[in-house]
Amino acid sequence: MPVVSLKDTLDRAFAQRFGVPAFNIINDLTIDAVLAAAVREKSPVILQTSVKTVMMYGRDQLFGIFAALVRDVPVPVTLHLDHCPQRSVITDCLDGGWNSVLFDAHELDVAENLIQTTEVVKEAAAHGAHVEGEIEGIQGVEDGVGSDSASVQQSLDVAVDFIERTGVHCFAPAIGNAHGQYKAAPVLDHQRVTDLVEATGIPMALHGGTGMSAEQFQDLIARGCAKVNISTALKECYMKSSLEFLRGAEEKRKWDPPSLFKAQTAAVTDMAREHMRIFGSSGRAW
Ligand code: 13P
Numbered sequence: 001m002p003v004v005s006l007k008d009t010l011d012r013a014f015a016q017r018f019g020v021p022a023f024n025i026i027n028d029l030t031i032d033a034v035l036a037a038a039v040r041e042k043s044p045v046i047l048q049t050s051v052k053t054v055m056m057y058g059r060d061q062l063f064g065i066f067a068a069l070v071r072d073v074p075v076p077v078t079l080h081l082d083h084c085p086q087r088s089v090i091t092d093c094l095d096g097g098w099n100s101v102l103f104d105a106h107e108l109d110v111a112e113n114l115i116q117t118t119e120v121v122k123e124a125a126a127h128g129a130h131v132e133g134e135i136e137g138i139q140g141v142e143d144g145v146g147s148d149s150a151s152v153q154q155s156l157d158v159a160v161d162f163i164e165r166t167g168v169h170c171f172a173p174a175i176g177n178a179h180g181q182y183k184a185a186p187v188l189d190h191q192r193v194t195d196l197v198e199a200t201g202i203p204m205a206l207h208g209g210t211g212m213s214a215e216q217f218q219d220l221i222a223r224g225c226a227k228v229n230i231s232t233a234l235k236e237c238y239m240k241s242s243l244e245f246l247r248g249a250e251e252k253r254k255w256d257p258p259s260l261f262k263a264q265t266a267a268v269t270d271m272a273r274e275h276m277r278i279f280g281s282s283g284r285a286w
Pocket of ligand 1: 024180232
């Protein structure tokens with residue numbers, strides 16, 4: 001069973017009001033570690049790749065790694081392409097096996113974004129794949145995509161019209177969230193999530209998860225954020241566990257790569273399990 005569609009996993013999460021964690025994996029080890037967490041927690045999970053990671057590996061190599069690692073995993077997994085402004089990369093990933101994409105055309109005006117997102121939804125449908133839509137930039141640069149300036153919110157009517165006319169399966173609103181670590185606790189426009197969910201009936205994607213409190217996650221999930229993105233926390237956990245291990249290795253003058261991989265995997269798995277418990281996705285695999 002392991003690979004399931006975005007709509008399947010999000011519709012269940014939305015109906016039952018839990019959040020499916022969407023981790024930005026960066027290599028084989030982090031895929032493996034996140035999958036191990038999902039298995040231990042019996043949680044559905046979304047593995048998402050930035051455009052940068054796709055470019056670093058090459059599409060086929062990255063998909064090959066994903067397919068090999070997910071093959072015997074007994075929990076539902078979705079493979080999603082995170083923030084992608086380039087239509088050619090969207091097409092390439094849909095052709096290459098990704099079953100979900102975020103077409104991030106927020107830099108276009110909403111009318112043009114709407115036309116192009118409608119085309120992407122149609123293109124994805126031909127592959128049995130689903131689409132997350134976005135009309136407002138999420139503040140913060142991640143893997144070379146995005147901007148540090150605060151995002152401009154569109155009106156509720158504009159957002160609802162975009163969602164209804166494009167047929168996107170999930171929508172990423174700007175609600176005061178940002179990619180990367182927050183400098184101060186974020187003040188989130190949770191009412192906007194409620195308003196969008198009430199008006200459209202579709203699940204929302206919560207971006208900028210790193211640094212939000214358990215209460216913020218749980219409140220937003222209860223309002224309809226069924227996809228919850230975590231990237232920076234994974235990267236920091238991976239790098240910091242590596243640093244700590246390597247400092248110890250230097251001290252002991254013992255250079256054993258498999259022990260490093262074990263330490264990295266354990267740290268990333270623990271971090272992912274903690275998020276699954278907070279999001280209420282533990283025990284929800286079907
Ligand atoms: P963080 O890096 O803040 O966890 O955000 C992740 C994200 O929203 C990816 O699109």
